[in-house]
Amino acid sequence: MLAKPFEKPIHVWVGLGFPRQLNTVADAYQFVIDWCGNSPEQKAAIRACRAALAGDVDAETARGVFVAFARKKDILIEDGAIPPIPRSAQPKHV
Template identity: 80%
Template sequence: MLSKPFENPIRVWVGMGFPRQLNTVVDAYQFATDWCGNSPEQKAAIRACKAALVGDIEAETARGIFAAFARKKDILIEDGNMPPPYWKARPSHV
């Protein structure tokens, strides 16, 4: 069971708005299993990552399913959609 790299990493928001890059199927699997919740999208992402790890599906298929989960949870960083960090976006008078 080898970790399969993604052609393009997936970037997601974690914590207080910090970006995290997921480079492999294992990265995505660990993220999805650690995510607090039990949604159908999360379950699908976990199943897809497991299937990719054993070679039943391609890594890019698992990536797409994981991206759908992250998009549904509003944590996916789309290409070119990287707002400034929280501390830079806040007005200085606050």
Template identity: 75%
Template sequence: MLAQPFEKPVHVWVGLGFPRQLNTVVDAYQFASEWGGNSPEQRAATRACKAALAGDVDPETARGVFVAFARSKDILVEDATIPWWRPKQPSYV
């Protein structure tokens, strides 16, 4: 089954600072595969996602490896509950 969902989506920064939500193993695999570079973290994320797609590991294991990759590249949105576009409140409010 290709659309193996994560229990909690992963949010990463793409382009000019826009967030992207990755909901499934396939989403994470495509993102890691298309990411420019060839770092050990990227290769590990790609391998973990492939293993999850093959049924060798569970989706949450692949998610953890992908999160480590995204964190190492400083593209992980650590707190996805706060919209990035929300303006700051003025101090007088």
């Protein structure tokens, strides 16, 4: 399976309100199969990601289906919704 990058990453909320960035179809696929549930939107996202990984559809088609799933589950972070991390909270490089 190839990583097939998205043109634009998807940002979702995980855990107790922590953002996560999904950069590739493989990232989205792993996220959606780990998601607890069995909704039609989840099943569609799984099918779309599998199809993209197999080369049957393009990555942006899978991205669109995954975004619909994330929006339905209210975990999608719309553009600009994540405030930037203050420099004081960013990890320091040694």
